[in-house]
Amino acid sequence: MAAKRDPGRACGALAALMIIARELAELFSANDDITLFVWDHSPGWPVLHCTDNVRELIGYSKEDFYSRRVAFIDIVHPDDVERVSEEVLAGLQDQTSSSFSHEDYRLLRADGREVWVADTTMVERDEQGVVRYMIGYLLDITTRKNLELALLAERSQLQMVLDGTRLGSWDWAPQHNTLQVNQRWLTMYGLDDNPPQVSVALWESLIHPEDREGWHRALQMHLSANTPFYEHVYRIRHTRGHYLHVLDRGKVVEWNSAEPVRVAGTHTDISKQRQAELDAREAARSRTLFLANMSHEIRTPLHGILGLASVLASTELDDYQRQLLETIQESGDYLLNTLNDAIDISRADQGKLEIKPSVQSCDSLLTHLQSLFGEQARRRSIDYQVERGDGVPEWVLLDKSRFLQIAVNLVNNAFKFTKIGFIRVTLSWHNDVLTLQVADSGMGIEDTEKVWNVFEQESEESMHPKPGGGLGLGIVRSLVQLMGGLAEVQSEPGFGSTFTITLPVAATEPAMAASKGLTRLPVYRILVIDDNDVNQLILGEMLSSLEQVYVATSSAEMGLQVLQSQEFDVVFMDIHMPDLDGVEATIRIRQQALKQPYIVGLTANAMPTMRQRAMAAGMNAYLTKPFRLTEIRQALTHVHELTYRKS
Helix, strand or coil, rough: CCCCCCHHHHHHHHHHHHHHHHHHHHCCCCCCEEEEEEECCCCCCEEEEEEECCCHCCCHHHHHHCCCCHHHHHHHHHHHHHHHHHHHHHHHHCCCCCCECCCCCCEEEECCCCCEEEECCCEEHHHHCCEEEEEEEEEECCHHHHHHHHHHHHHHHHHHHHHHHHCCCEEEEEECCEEEECCCHHCCCCCCCCCCCCCHHHHHEECCCCCCCCCCCHHHHCCCCCCEEEEEEEEEEECCCCCCEEEEEEEEEEEEEEEEEEEEEEEEEEHHHHHHHHHHHHHHHHHHHHHHHHHHHHHHHHHHHHHHHHHHCCCCCCCHHHHHHHHHHHHHHHHHHHHHHHHHHHHHHHCCCCCCCCCEHHHHHHHHHHHHHHHHHHHHHHHHHHHECCCCEEEEEEEHHHHHHHHHHHHHHHHHHCCCCCEEEEEEECCCCCEEEEEECCCCCCCCCCCCCCCHHHHCCCCCCCCCCCHHHHHHHHHEEECCEEEEEEECCCCCCCEEEEECEECCCCCHHCCCCCCCCCCCEEEEEEECCCHHHHHHHHHCCCCCEEEECCCCHHHHHHEEEEEEEEEEEEECCCCCHHHHHHHHHHHHHCCEEEEEEEEEEHHHHHHHHHHHHCEEEEEEEECCCCHHCCCCCCHHHHHHHHC
């Protein structure tokens, strides 16, 4: 038989409820953030009682609830009603517990704003377990929840960024030695199919054995606050067995009494970049080897051509023969300049071009440019002028060879494209800035933006054919930039071009200038060691013109034997010889207890590594073929200067 509801008992329960509500209200009055509700468990959860701060929480008064104009379910956010209802139902059905907690949910204030609350509800039952009412303690957590949601949104956005940039992220708590990683971190190393228990020990086990010590050292340096951030590149093993090159970056994001509490960072797979670097190095090595071989193969016969032309120039020639000879020399010089430019471009790409300023005479520079191109201009009926502008000092600090390389390339370029008219070279100076200007009346340039690019020339459809390989202006720009200057061009097709080079160059005093050298050299005892008969002939003629006496041998072994029996002041040593090369021969000479000669290395290899190897072996000087008579004279002058200083 169904139990009947006793009105007297109901009234007594309600009176008791009011007493409890008042006591609870007094208890929680010290914390205005907590609002107490007493609900009937009937549909809609009518409010039987609530504390005075209810208006501050949701904007409704107590009377709004007591009059049943507003039920509690009316102020629960529509998106949260279903979940909150399920939690209430589950809590009421659980006879073993007298309370339950909700997940955070939202209430709608009277003005429409949302309020986040944390709700812990107590269930009051009678002796038969029938629910009499519910008492809820609601804490306003809106501020905290908004911060959590903002942080969650920020983390979500960060994760999207990490996913987009394909970064694996890690978060490590050193004090607890716990590690958290994102999905991308697992995927990078093939761990996503069967995710293991992620730990620092697992991380370390994946690192290449040769890289672990460096990784640990870099990480500890940062954890000890010796570096502002942690960054290291190392190899990590993929589950398939291969290794990835990883850029690992991180930072301590939380400290506690100088101890790191939390460290976060990212992994970037740089395997492709590292392979590209290796490929680039190999390509550069192959290119350098090719240039070295090409240089040697071209310079050797070129030395014969220019050297024999120089010898022939000292003989009796008629005008026509001399003109032919000058054409040979001009063509050989052009080929040599092109070869030097190709090597210098390779050096520039590798950052190995060097600038060595020294005291130079501006008059000497201008005279050199005049004599170098004067005869060519005369033959072609071109008005070629080399002018010195106002304010140019007598002496400047300048890398002569690099400056002349710039000037010669610009003038060569002008001669290429000027059939008639003029070429004018002007040197000026103001406020420690040296300006070189080369103007011509040639065909002009249609696209001045590309003129400095290596291998870029006027197109086949341009106004005139285009000789040359397109190297000269490219190396000009590289040299000018290396010297801290600026290269500019102004041109109009059909009306010529003007190239302007500005370089930071300081003036100096004549007292700092180098001596002009000897007018007459002493006669030295000279040994020539070269397996090439043509090279012996060329060097022999040069030495004879300097009134020197020499002995020649055709191998390094023979040269060493001669040195055992005779004393020599100077040895001109070819570096590339069969059986025993010049470098090894020099080492043996330096090891022997004999009068040590001044050794000048001769080679067709123009690469810096060969010079370094030769000088390290004990050579005193180094000349690259094809060399000039002036270079031989300079080497012998240096011998005299060394002898004078020793005495």
